[in-house]
Amino acid sequence: MGYEWKCRVRYSETGVDGKLTLPALVNYFQDCSTFHSESLGLGWKYLSSRKKAWMLSSWQIEVKRYPSMGENITVKTWPHAFKGFLGERNFLLLDEKEEVLAYANTNWIFVDLETGHPAKIDQEELEKYKLENPYEMEYAPRKIPFPEGGTQMPGFQINSRYLDTNNHVNNEEYIAMAQEYLPDDFCVCSMRAEYKKAALLHDTVIPIVKQEPGCCEVALCDESHKPYAVVVLKGALKTDAYSH
Numbered sequence: 001m002g003y004e005w006k007c008r009v010r011y012s013e014t015g016v017d018g019k020l021t022l023p024a025l026v027n028y029f030q031d032c033s034t035f036h037s038e039s040l041g042l043g044w045k046y047l048s049s050r051k052k053a054w055m056l057s058s059w060q061i062e063v064k065r066y067p068s069m070g071e072n073i074t075v076k077t078w079p080h081a082f083k084g085f086l087g088e089r090n091f092l093l094l095d096e097k098e099e100v101l102a103y104a105n106t107n108w109i110f111v112d113l114e115t116g117h118p119a120k121i122d123q124e125e126l127e128k129y130k131l132e133n134p135y136e137m138e139y140a141p142r143k144i145p146f147p148e149g150g151t152q153m154p155g156f157q158i159n160s161r162y163l164d165t166n167n168h169v170n171n172e173e174y175i176a177m178a179q180e181y182l183p184d185d186f187c188v189c190s191m192r193a194e195y196k197k198a199a200l201l202h203d204t205v206i207p208i209v210k211q212e213p214g215c216c217e218v219a220l221c222d223e224s225h226k227p228y229a230v231v232v233l234k235g236a237l238k239t240d241a242y243s244h
Contacts, residue, residue, distance in 0.1 A: 002078030002132055003036035009071045017238075019066040022188050023176040026061070029091040029104055030171060032075040040128045044165060051114045054087070056171045057107040058142045059193040061091075065101050072096045080134040082126055085110045085118035090135040103135055107142050144194040144230040147217035150210035153181065155223070158203045168198035169228070178218035178231035181209045186216075190234040199228040 013024035037043045037054075047053050067073055074094040081088040086109060093102040112119040164170040175193060182188070199205060199220075205228065208219040215234045219227045 002076055002130075003032060003039060004074055004076045005032050005035055006072070006074050009067050009069050009073060011069050014069045018069050020068075021066075022061075022063075022179060022191060023172050025063070025066070025093065025102060026059070026172040026175050028073075028075050028093065029061070029077065029106075030056075032077045032091065033089060033106075036077055042125055042128060048113075048165075051112060052119060053111050053113055053166060054108045055111045055166075055198075056195055057086075057109050058144075058195065059104065059106055059171070059175075059191065060140045061102060061104040061191045062137065063102045063189050063191075065095075067093075067095060067101055073101070074098075078132040079129045080132055082121060082129070082131070085120055087121070088134070090132075092135070103137055105135070105137065105139060140192055142194065144192055144232060146227065146230060147208060147210035147219055150208040150217065150219065153207040153209055155204050155206040158199050158201055158205065160201060162199075163201060166198070168200050171195065174220055174229040174231060177205065177207070177220055178216070178229075178233060181207065181211070181218055182216055182233060183237065185238045186233075186235055187238045188233045188235040190232075192232045193229055195229045196227045203228075 009020050013020055015021045034043065076092040076094065077089055079087055079089045086107065089106045089108065091104040092100055095101055110119050110121045111117070158169060162169045162173045175191065204223050206221045206223060206225065208221055210217040214236060215232065218231045220229045221227045
């Protein structure tokens with residue numbers, strides 16, 4: 001059984017064009033999955049007490065239209081696959097007319113926080129999540145190659161603003177970091193991200209950026225150039241894009 005959440009686009013979630021930003025969209029999807037788990041009694045506090053957590057492995061988000069400030073929206077999510085320590089979950093963003101604004105797929109890994117290794121999901125917990133059919137979309141591979149030939153940008157240090165309850169950089173923050181290397185008038189219509197390892201407080205992030213027409217690939221790396229995350233942003237200049 002899936003979960004849905006009705007809400008309204010807030011001013012604080014919009015960019016200079018008055019429309020929902022990509023990081024805010026990521027947060028809507030992320031929060032919806034959290035609310036789903038909480039509603040089943042399998043939320044953050046429950047998992048923390050058992051030293052377990054769901055860690056996001058990858059995103060694939062496709063955007064048809066970014067809603068404007070004040071628009072009423074519905075966010076939906078449901079799991080569609082579990083295997084061993086892996087899970088997959090779809091998301092939808094709908095407008096008031098139930099038109100699809102954005103859709104997504106995610107891959108998750110169930111982790112034992114004491115060992116740092118993947119852990120098998122308890123059958124009792126699995127049974128609380130009701131699997132539904134996967135959303136009809138073109139599914140991209142989970143793995144994203146390193147952007148060979150990219151340009152190294154100035155590094156920066158992780159401070160407490162980036163951290164979540166797991167004491168590492170929140171998933172959405174990597175997307176916001178990658179967006180910093182887009183042209184100002186670029187509209188993202190497709191985003192993929194693969195998370196390789198967690199960046200922690202005081203870690204240094206070295207961005208490696210490869211830009212091509214309609215596409216920006218960003219590897220957010222440690223000082224040894226091993227990536228924390230690789231993000232691919234595809235789209236067009238707003239003067240060329242559709243109704244974004």
